[in-house]
Amino acid sequence: MSTASRLDVIKPPEPSRAWTKQRIVGYFLVSLWGLAALGLIIFLVRAWNPELFSRYAPSYFSGLIITIQLVGLSLLLGALLSLPIAYARDATSKWAAWPSYMYVYFFRGTPLLAQTFLIYYGVGSFKSPLEALGLWWFFRDAWYCALLAFTLNTAAYQAEILRGAVKSVPSGQWEGADSLGLPRLLTFRKIVLPQALIVALRPYGNEIILMIKGSAIVAIITVYDLMGETRRAYSRTFDFQTYLWAAIIYLAIVETLRNLIEWIERRITRHLKR
């Protein structure tokens, strides 16, 4: 098709855009948001304190690194752990399905904060048995306790995401592969999983974002993540812009991830575009 022929296409006229009530309310609400954002920027510019910045910027940065390490590693380990859980969840054997169901039920049904406390203060109070087992070095460290709690928590969510996505692939795909004589593992890897991942991508993205925000609770078990550093800075300065900066950094991370996930989605669904 040449460009000339495209120009010949007769388009319907643009519908006239009337100033309806909804449109006016919409513009009004958007401008309210705009004003709030402007107010925030003006506040930050006016409250800008180079001394505060030079004193706390390095610790915010180290806190950010801790947050990223903790969340990144627990998401990765949780992904690995979610594979057997998701598999066992639909197993025909009751002995596999029930524990897996209970695991997911518990970790999705209780707050992450409670799980973190249970592992840090609860398990941590059994010092001598843990020492006898040679595990105390692990539970002594707040960072490892947080990693364990986050991994166990995210594994439950990721198992459900994975299970749902695999189930969403029509059974005809399995049957078709079967009729071609493909082994089941190969079918899963090459046919089912790629289709399931398209479905799973958005929920995975949500889970990552929730973990990043949820990770802020480690500050109360003495891990100096981004939130921990913020609390420390606040307790020294009593200046609430310390919390504002933390919020802006969290927002920036989430926004970056959101765009990244959208880019991945565009990439893996390009065969579906018409």
Added chain:
Amino acid sequence: MPMLSKVSLALSAAAFALSLGSAQAQDKIRIGTEGAYPPFNALTADGQLVGFDIDIARALCEEMKAECEFVTQDWDGIIPALQASRFDAIIASMSITDERKQQVDFTDPYYTNSLVFVAPKDSDLMPDNAGDKAIGVQEGTIAAIFAEENYPNADVKAYPSQLEAWADLQNGRVDSVLADFGVQYDWLETDGKECCEFKGDVVSSDDKIAIAIRKGDTALAEKFNTALAAIRANGKYAEVNAKYFPFDIFGE
């Protein structure tokens, strides 16, 4: 009774109630405290506030003939809550520091504090070697600042409340806890009796504890100061002191 006088009676009753209400509101002082800092301020199992700070506050209110109401608030938000008028005064063993003085005003001090280390009995920890190990402190206290400034190599772990720092001392996650003498003393008399003891002398002393009030609220500060001088003179302070500590806590 004719209708008109009924209305005027109701109105005057309402006016009376209003004036009474405003008079009460004026005399009612809301006092913010943490409630997790025994024996100074702590919550009992049934939710009652008890402790040295609380008894002193009650004695002061009695002296000022004011009605007082206690509000509990986590330590790291206690100064913002005062500034936001959630309460009118903080009586929660708060030390006078330069950073805090920029945010709030303080009354005359009502006791003197010092910092001291506590560690397990079998530990050879002393103030001069505490810096090689993990020190537990409460976030936002002078102990936290002192530990960071004086023990740069130490692994300083800061907890939201003092109770959690002790819990981790018993769990063995920190090698020592640095905190106010008064709280450490009480803990060693009670829950920490079995495990731990004081290590060495106090590391910092002459730290003054006072009531914090909103900046510029000098009328309230004056009232507290007068009442404090009065309970010091009439023996009420000594009575409260003796209830909690066998030593003089006022200092000087």
